[in-house]
Amino acid sequence: MDAAIDLTDRSQALDLANIRAQLIRLEDTITFHLIERVQFPLNQTIYVPGGVRIPGSDLSLMDYLLREQERLQSRVRRYDSPDEHPFFPDALEEPILEPLEYPEILYANNVNLNHTIKQRYIEEILPSACPNDRVDRGASQENYGSSATCDVNVLQALSRRIHFGKFVAESKFQENPEKFVQLIKTKDKKGIDEAITNMKVELKILERIKMKAETYGSDPALAEYRNKVDADAVVSLYKNTIIPLTKVVEVEYLMQRLKGTQWE
Numbered sequence: 001m002d003a004a005i006d007l008t009d010r011s012q013a014l015d016l017a018n019i020r021a022q023l024i025r026l027e028d029t030i031t032f033h034l035i036e037r038v039q040f041p042l043n044q045t046i047y048v049p050g051g052v053r054i055p056g057s058d059l060s061l062m063d064y065l066l067r068e069q070e071r072l073q074s075r076v077r078r079y080d081s082p083d084e085h086p087f088f089p090d091a092l093e094e095p096i097l098e099p100l101e102y103p104e105i106l107y108a109n110n111v112n113l114n115h116t117i118k119q120r121y122i123e124e125i126l127p128s129a130c131p132n133d134r135v136d137r138g139a140s141q142e143n144y145g146s147s148a149t150c151d152v153n154v155l156q157a158l159s160r161r162i163h164f165g166k167f168v169a170e171s172k173f174q175e176n177p178e179k180f181v182q183l184i185k186t187k188d189k190k191g192i193d194e195a196i197t198n199m200k201v202e203l204k205i206l207e208r209i210k211m212k213a214e215t216y217g218s219d220p221a222l223a224e225y226r227n228k229v230d231a232d233a234v235v236s237l238y239k240n241t242i243i244p245l246t247k248v249v250e251v252e253y254l255m256q257r258l259k260g261t262q263w264e
């Protein structure tokens with residue numbers, strides 16, 4: 001059985017094969033959450049601040065739900081884990097559970113791409129994956145809450161997947177510190193990007209994700225009707241957003257990697 005990666009075990013957390021196995025598992029999570037989301041129309045209103053009236057809050061319905069979810073999950077120490085990054089750091093509370101002991105796996109850094117992830121999700125990913133809003137607003141209002149609930153799941157999975165780039169980067173750095181120190185010292189972001197890129201792995205991901213989206217999205221009961229998700233939209237999500245943003249995380253993490261070390 002393929003178990004989840006154990007981030008309290010340093011050698012496991014920095015083993016590139018383990019990290020890639022975790023990224024593959026997240027392909028399933030992301031695809032399934034997207035399938036859930038796209039059964040509803042876009043429901044543009046839920047992304048507009050004030051679009052849905054919320055007592056005591058000016059946030060959009062989706063932001064409101066995401067923020068409250070993060071507040072709740074912070075209490076069970078979701079954001080103590082080094083692979084989790086909040087969209088609303090100001091909403092987090094003290095955990096009700098005792099802290100877990102995480103070894104120092106990553107170097108101190110402030111890389112958090114959630115703002116960009118959320119923006120790309122709302123402006124690009126959803127419009128290309130969702131059916132259009134129906135003219136009949138009354139009917140779609142019925143699923144504002146359901147759509148926003150699915151959004152929270154997709155966004156949390158995307159954020160986790162993309163920020164796993166930090167573990168990938170740390171693993172690659174440790175494999176060849178001399179090469180990276182040189183590139184980081186000369187602030188050669190393009191050089192770092194080239195050094196962390198593995199086109200073979202990327203192509204394999206795109207091939208696999210197309211197959212997964214086609215397989216998970218087809219239901220014998222629907223076969224002659226239509227697939228539950230547009231496989232090309234999922235491939236494009238990986239090609240144009242997930243992999244490029246993972247690489248940005250890797251590069252930005254490495255740019256901060258020498259602070260306070262012998263190489264500074």
Ligand SMILES: O=C(O)C(=O)C[C@]1(C(=O)O)C=C[C@@H](O)C=C1
Nearest residue numbers: 168196197198199201202243246
């Ligand atoms: O697996 C790696 O080596 C990664 O760096 C991760 C990843 C990805 O986002 O999936 C990103 C860049 C590489 O070109 C290949 C794959």
